[in-house]
Amino acid sequence: MPLSFDYGDALSKSLLYFESQRSGRLPYNQRITWRHHSGLTDGLEQGVDLVGGYYDAGDNVKFGLPMAFTITMLSWGVIEYGGEMEDAGEYKHALEAIKWGTDYFIKAHTHPNVLWGEVGDGFTDHYCWQRPEDMTTSRQAYKVDENNPGSDIAGETAAAMAAAAIVFRKTNPHYSGLLLHHAQQGKYDESIEVVKGHYTSWSGYMDELLWAALWLYKATNNEDYLKYALNNAQAFGGTTWAIKSLAGMLSMLLLKEEKHMQHMHILEQYRSKAEFYICACLDKNNVTNVQRTPGGLLYIRQWNNMQYVSNAAFLLTTYSDYLQATHQNLTCDKGQVGPQELLSFAKSQVDYILGSNPTAMSYLVGYGPKYPKGCTTEEHL
Numbered sequence: 001m002p003l004s005f006d007y008g009d010a011l012s013k014s015l016l017y018f019e020s021q022r023s024g025r026l027p028y029n030q031r032i033t034w035r036h037h038s039g040l041t042d043g044l045e046q047g048v049d050l051v052g053g054y055y056d057a058g059d060n061v062k063f064g065l066p067m068a069f070t071i072t073m074l075s076w077g078v079i080e081y082g083g084e085m086e087d088a089g090e091y092k093h094a095l096e097a098i099k100w101g102t103d104y105f106i107k108a109h110t111h112p113n114v115l116w117g118e119v120g121d122g123f124t125d126h127y128c129w130q131r132p133e134d135m136t137t138s139r140q141a142y143k144v145d146e147n148n149p150g151s152d153i154a155g156e157t158a159a160a161m162a163a164a165a166i167v168f169r170k171t172n173p174h175y176s177g178l179l180l181h182h183a184q185q186g187k188y189d190e191s192i193e194v195v196k197g198h199y200t201s202w203s204g205y206m207d208e209l210l211w212a213a214l215w216l217y218k219a220t221n222n223e224d225y226l227k228y229a230l231n232n233a234q235a236f237g238g239t240t241w242a243i244k245s246l247a248g249m250l251s252m253l254l255l256k257e258e259k260h261m262q263h264m265h266i267l268e269q270y271r272s273k274a275e276f277y278i279c280a281c282l283d284k285n286n287v288t289n290v291q292r293t294p295g296g297l298l299y300i301r302q303w304n305n306m307q308y309v310s311n312a313a314f315l316l317t318t319y320s321d322y323l324q325a326t327h328q329n330l331t332c333d334k335g336q337v338g339p340q341e342l343l344s345f346a347k348s349q350v351d352y353i354l355g356s357n358p359t360a361m362s363y364l365v366g367y368g369p370k371y372p373k374g375c376t377t378e379e380h381l
Contacts (some may be wrong), residue, residue: 005254005354008088013366015090018097023062024052024104038132042119046141050119052181053104057304060135061120064108068156071101072215073311075163080318082167094165102164102179105157111145112185117153155208158183162215180219183212197355230266239251278319281312282345284332295358298349306363307347316346 023039039066042062042331043050054070056063078085078094085091108116121138128137138284144150168176210229260267262360281298283289290312291299300308323330324338330337348356355362355370362368 001352005351005356005358007350008090010087010243010354010367011085011090012093013074013364014099015093016366018054018100021054022052022100023055027143033368036133037085038135039119042139043116043141045139046116048110048116048141049107050104050116050141052100052107053119054101055132059120059122059125060132060137061122061125062104062118064105064117065123065153065156067101068105068153068160071098071105071160072099072156072211073161073314074098075167077314078167078254079163080321088233095171098164098167099175102161105161106178106182109182109185114143114145115150115154115157117150142195152208152231155212158212159208159215162212162219165219183216183219202361221325226263230263274315274319275332278316278330278342279332279334279337281316282337282342283333284334284337288335296348297352297357306353309353311348313349314348316342320346 007219016031020035021028022030022032023042024034025037025040026035030135039060039062040051042052050062053062054067056066058362074094074097078091078098082091082094086166119141121140124137125135127267128135130136161179165179165183166177168179210232213225213229213232216222217229276288276308279285280289283292293299297305298309298312299305300312319330320339320342322328323342329339353363355368357363360370362371365371365373
């Protein structure tokens with residue numbers, strides 16, 4: 001008999017995680033009560049206020065690039081499924097999680113051409129396991145500016161603020177406008193040397209700029225952003241903080257709007273890249289497909305594989321909705337795929353994370369009767 005999962009509880013636990021990762025002065029309604037204020041002098045040595053934002057994974061470092069990608073994805077989730085989040089009683093928590101990140105991005109954008117991209121040092125931090133409330137490691141801050149350009153982190157942060165501006169447009173129009181103001185102003189790892197080995201921008205910066213242009217177009221309807229994306233279309237890879245096939249997905253969704261029919265030939269290129277990735281996840285390409293573990297989980301990289309799985313599940317779900325709404329099927333090398341089959345596979349990946357796996361363990365901490373409760377060096381996939 002198939003296992004049944006409480007997706008509402010999984011959503012709640014996922015959003016609760018953001019509160020556990022908060023840096024800065026915590027609010028009165030903080031639900032993770034074992035956390036306290038931390039990083040209250042971040043930026044002080046550089047004469048700027050960089051208090052706030054999120055710590056990265058199990059570190060006490062604030063890396064701007066993955067933080068911005070996270071906020072973009074969370075915003076996209078609210079844009080697509082805000083109604084469902086509201087029904088689950090989690091819409092308010094989702095908005096709070098987004099705003100905690102975007103408040104920090106506004107602070108980090110101290111000048112039209114200056115963006116502070118990191119606080120702390122990943123190398124020394126990894127050698128010293130401390131609570132953020134007690135940390136003694138370096139809080140050096142690093143920036144990108146006209147002399148030390150960082151198009152990819154600037155593009156990713158602009159995308160995050162543009163996507164969030166859409167989220168807050170109705171509930172907080174002034175804040176939405178402020179986000180757009182910052183988003184429209186103005187080589188990441190070449191400028192911030194200490195980030196290498198942690199979040200290198202392997203694909204360069206063009207994907208982030210296209211990603212930003214598409215979100216800015218969606219937020220402003222300014223045709224200049226769309227023209228930039230159309231005129232600079234290039235290949236996209238997987239769905240991570242560094243490579244944005246999601247940009248292909250986003251532009252593909254524009255095909256629903258009749259006014260974009262004149263750009264069909266270029267938009268179809270984006271769509272084909274997104275569909276190739278989706279077919280690869282489904283093992284439906286003749287040659288290149290995404291590997292799977294013996295238990296059926298997508299296996300993309302050795303480290304932190306679950307983030308790729310969850311991003312892929314979101315992309316497949318969103319694409320399934322698109323196919324359903326437009327009465328289409330996906331055409332892969334190995335045949336046609338309907339929206340329900342696509343959704344079922346996305347669900348199988350989420351269910352694996354929640355406990356439908358060979359160890360019957362939930363990989364979402366706090367969810368279900370059995371989940372990781374300590375550090376381990378061995379992965380059971």
